[in-house]
Amino acid sequence: MNTATQKNSLIWTEIDYEREGKQVGFLHLPHSVTRSAYGTIAIPVAVIRNGEGPTVFLMAGNHGDEYEGQIVLTKLIRSLEPGQIKGRVIVMPAANLPAAMDGARVSPLDGGNLNRAFPGDPEGTPTFAIAHYINTTLYPMADYHHDLHSGGSSLDYMPFCSARLGPDEELNRRALAALHAFGAPLSFVWAYSPDNRLAAASAIANGVVALGGEFGGCARVSISGVKLVERGVRNLLAHAGVLKDWKIQHDGPTRLVELKGKDYYVYAPEPGLFEAFCELGETVTAGQPCGQVVFPDNPARDPVPCHFKRDGLLVCKRHPGRVTRGDCVAHLATDR
Numbered sequence: 198m199n200t201a202t203q204k205n206s207l208i209w210t211e212i213d214y215e216r217e218g219k220q221v222g223f224l225h226l227p228h229s230v231t232r233s234a235y236g237t238i239a240i241p242v243a244v245i246r247n248g249e250g251p252t253v254f255l256m257a258g259n260h261g262d263e264y265e266g267q268i269v270l271t272k273l274i275r276s277l278e279p280g281q282i283k284g285r286v287i288v289m290p291a292a293n294l295p296a297a298m299d300g301a302r303v304s305p306l307d308g309g310n311l312n313r314a315f316p317g318d319p320e321g322t323p324t325f326a327i328a329h330y331i332n333t334t335l336y337p338m339a340d341y342h343h344d345l346h347s348g349g350s351s352l353d354y355m356p357f358c359s360a361r362l363g364p365d366e367e368l369n370r371r372a373l374a375a376l377h378a379f380g381a382p383l384s385f386v387w388a389y390s391p392d393n394r395l396a397a398a399s400a401i402a403n404g405v406v407a408l409g410g411e412f413g414g415c416a417r418v419s420i421s422g423v424k425l426v427e428r429g430v431r432n433l434l435a436h437a438g439v440l441k442d443w444k445i446q447h448d449g450p451t452r453l454v455e456l457k458g459k460d461y462y463v464y465a466p467e468p469g470l471f472e473a474f475c476e477l478g479e480t481v482t483a484g485q486p487c488g489q490v491v492f493p494d495n496p497a498r499d500p501v502p503c504h505f506k507r508d509g510l511l512v513c514k515r516h517p518g519r520v521t522r523g524d525c526v527a528h529l530a531t532d533r
Contacts, residue, residue, distance in 0.1 A: 205319045206319045206334060207226065207319060208225060208326065208327075208330045209224075210222060210223065210224045210225060211223075212224075212244055214246075214285070214287070214338060215246075216246065217248070217279070218245075218247075218279050219243070219245045219246075219279055220243065221242075221243045221274060222241075223242065224240040224327075225239055226240065226323055226326055226330075228306075228323060238295065238306075240327065241290060242287070242288065242289050243286075243287070243288040244285065245278070245285065246285040247279040247280065247283055247284070248283055249283075249284070250282075250438060250439060251284045251285075251340040252284060252285040252286075252287065252338050252339050252340050252341070253284070253285070253286050254286075254287045254288075254336070254338070254341070254342045254343075254405075255270055255273070255287070255288045255289070255342075255343050256288075256343070256396070257291065258289070258291035258293055258294070258296070258297040259292050259293060259346060259396060260302045260310070260312060261291075261293055261297035261299055261301050261303075261304075262296075262301055263302075263347040263348070263413075264347065264413070264416075265347050265412040265418060265419055265422040265423050265425075266345025266346065266347070266426060267290050268418065268423055269345070269426040269427050271290045274290065281442070282439050282440055282441060283441055284439045285338075285439075287338065293324060296309075300416070301350075302349050302350065302351075304324045306322070307324050307325075309323065309324025310324070311324050311327060312344075312346075312394075312396055313394045314327075315394050315395060315398065316328065316332045316399050317329030317332050317333075328399075331396065331399075332399045336399060336403035337403055339403070340405065340406065340437065341405065341406045341407075341433065341437045342397075342405045343407075343409070343433055344400075344409050345409075345412065346410060346411050346412070347411050347413040347414050347419070348411055348415065348513065348516065349416055350516065350517070351524075352513055352516055352525075353413075353414035353477065353514055353515075354411035354412075354414045354512060355383055355411075355477050355478055356383065356413060356419070356425055357381055357382075357410055357411055357412075357454075357512065358376055358379040358381035358408060358410040359384070359386065359387060359409045360372040360385075360407070361390065361407060361409065362386060362388050363401040368401065368406065372406050372408065373386075374436070375406050376408060377451065378433060378436035379410075379429040379432050379433050380429055380432050380445065380446060380448070381425060381429060382451060382452065383454065383512070384451045384452065385410070385411075385455065385456070385530060387456055388455045388456060388457045397409055408433065410429075411513070432446060432447075452532070454512070454531060454533055455530060456528065456529070456530055457531070461529045461530070462527075462528045462529075463487045463503055463505060463526050463527040464523055464525055465490060465503065465521065465522055465523065465524040465525075466501050466503050467492075467501045468490075468520060469493075469519075470491050470518050470520070471515060471520045471526055472489050472490075473488040473526070473527075474487060474488045474489070475511050476514075477511055477513075478512075480509070480510055481508065482505065483508055486502050486504055486505075487505050487527050488503060488526060489503065490503070505529065507531075508531070509529030510530050511527060512529065513527060513528045514526065514527045515527065
């Protein structure tokens with residue numbers, strides 16, 4: 198066990214991040230419950246290392262109901278061998294394992310959303326302890342990080358790879374170069390974020406080139422999303438100088454879009470059933486109806502409409518029909 202990297206975390210592992218070759222094992226988070234007094238949550242992790250070189254940290258299962266990344270990284274662990282790389286690849290295919298096993302956005306153990314738990318707490322509930330380990334042990338090792346997402350149970354997305362901008366202009370430049378190398382037809386820049394508890398924010402604070410992305414949605418497995426991630430991850434590894442003998446592959450030029458403020462989002466004004474008026478990929482205009490909330494339990498009541506606040510490309514829409522006030526029903530992007 199490599200204890201030098203454990204910091205103040207309660208998580209321990211037999212994995213030695215400095216050892217040459219390929220290791221597949223677990224991060225053990227102590228978790229004492231009625232059925233298992235001395236038990237641990239065994240979170241899978243793999244390390245493939247071959248000599249000196251950059252470190253790329255790949256992660257999926259941040260949200261348990263987002264599947265394309267989990268599938269691709271599970272397959273990558275089985276297929277990637279040390280002789281194919283120069284440097285180190287660290288892979289967590291189910292970062293919030295309790296949520297991944299439950300097929301849910303949040304952990305059934307503590308209701309924790311890993312992507313709202315950073316920088317974490319080593320003595321907190323399981324989700325916060327996992328975030329702390331990632332932030333204090335794995336991010337300091339990494340030069341590049343990709344946190345693979347999709348829309349999960351509540352959202353549907355146009356597939357895209359993304360980068361989140363931070364205060365370091367040189368890091369932003371490197372992130373945009375990595376975003377281009379990934380090669381998604383749609384590339385997305387988060388120029389605005391209402392929340393700084395995200396994995397990407399902590400990666401950026403650690404000086405890591407951080408990518409994300411939404412590669413599907415509706416808690417399904419997108420065939421095209423899986424294919425996009427499979428190729429894009431290898432493009433990223435090649436761009437980082439880690440994957441040998443892989444020529445970066447693009448189908449064509451990428452469309453670069455961004456989200457810059459609160460006015461890109463549309464929220465349900467009332468609880469009821471949301472009737473959407475627009476499809477993903479449509480170009481919409483400010484004031485255009487996004488949809489309306491209808492009330493089957495009170496059919497005499499007029500529907501309540503909601504509207505787009507600005508022009509843009511509809512890249513995300515809500516999947517379930519039933520909404521409560523404050524649910525996000527859509528968000529836009531604009532060309533960068």
